[in-house]
Amino acid sequence: MGFLHDLQTYAFLQKAFVTSIMVGIICGVIGSFIILRGMALMGDAISHAVLPGVAISYMLGINYFYGAVFTGILTAFGIGAITQNSRIKSDSSIGLVFSAFFALGIILITKAKSATDLTQILFGNVLAVRSSDMWLTLAIGSLVILVVIIFYKELLVSSFDETMAAAYGLKVRFIHYAIMFLLTLVTVASLQTVGVILVVSMLITPASTAYLLTNRLSIMVLLASFFGALSAIIGLYFSFEYNMPSGPVIALATTGLFLLAFLFSPKQGIVFRKIKAFNRKKLA
């Protein structure tokens, strides 16, 4: 129980703890909508594409938040523009745009700062969370959760049946870009905890785990948040106790939870499906 004691003792650990939980929750919330809308790759793209924004912010001496949001949104529009105005399919345009942004980001950041910073941004270092990072994460988190609660109905219908949503007058394209904006915010908030490369695991994996366990969107969002937060705490624990990089540990924790659901989910799990199939055969 050394970890719990340390958690009560050290302020830096408390900040890391609070930040991790918030990051886990909002990644689960936004991730749920991302995977239902078939935009998992988009999550990967935006998370990589914030890198040049972070670098430029360093150079200008402003908070990395502004630059990251700027290049994140730019990427979303860039991908949209290529998909709509050419015959290039959306997965290709996603790969095309984000690899360019990511490459630019790596060059800029090696110019701007030392290599240690690059590692931190790429793979996360939850123990280095400062007060300002924590407050930023809490502010972004509250905004994301509030928006999802207020517009839950519209998010549900536009994710489920976009044509009907458009037919009754919802601005579905606006909703798409609003989700991209929230996704960018969530990515920026996750930078310290999981890092650019592995944010996608926090977005996709807890939501996918939840997807296997329920038939209701609201419960899926709650479960995804729970799994996200749990994974983040596991990541923090290993990072603190065994000096491991937090991002990869969190990514593996999300995967572990997913495998449990994949094998043992009452409805979708392959173990129960096999058992049911076996029993049916026995009866026949």
Add this chain to the structure above:
Amino acid sequence: MSDIISVKDVSVSYFGKQVLEDVSFEFKSGNLIGILGPNGAGKSTLMKAMLGLIPKDKGTIEINSKPLKVFRKKIAYVPQRSNIDWNFPITVKDTVVIGTYPLLGLFHRPRKEDKEWAMCCLEQVGMVDFADRQIGELSGGQQQRVFLARALAQKADYFFLDEPFVGIDVSSEDVIIGILKKLQSEGKIVFVVHHDLTKVKNYFDELVLINKQLIDAGPVQKVFQSENMTRAYERPVSMLSDLGVEM
């Protein structure tokens, strides 16, 4: 009161390729209209253009001489089954509750009476017993009935159904056509994209026959005859009658 939907000179193209050319027709309240034509004739495109979901090159779609946009909330749309993600985490009942969203507007959640109304609509299509099932667990016909219930929940005046009779069982077909006829008798306007020629006469009173251009529009007896059909399907009528179509 009697409404008139009028489509005037509507042309649509995708990436420079003309899909619809100068299509015009007009229908009044209390009609059940089949939109008919061969594969690739632009049936679904016509419906989407009518709903304002895709950009038009030219033309207007009006209800009582006002742009259709004004009536958006009075329009119910039932998508092709292939356009829905049937693994989406949503139950039958919640799917129908979505039908109450347009009238609720922003910031309002469905209340108890909205959910009761949704159940009432499910009852009309005979799907109450399935209310708590995930939508992917249903058969094709049952899924189509649930989406029709969602359209009913919208309390709309104008209904647009894209291929509702594809791959469904006979009893679902009876339920759906029964409800469409009832809507018609209540003075609604119902458009149905349809491609199976065998039951056209049982289903519809009015037809829009297209193949990129309008071939003919009006009462079934007038439109559904061999010369029109040959023009629309670009093949001899004898072959059509070989397919079991009675003219």
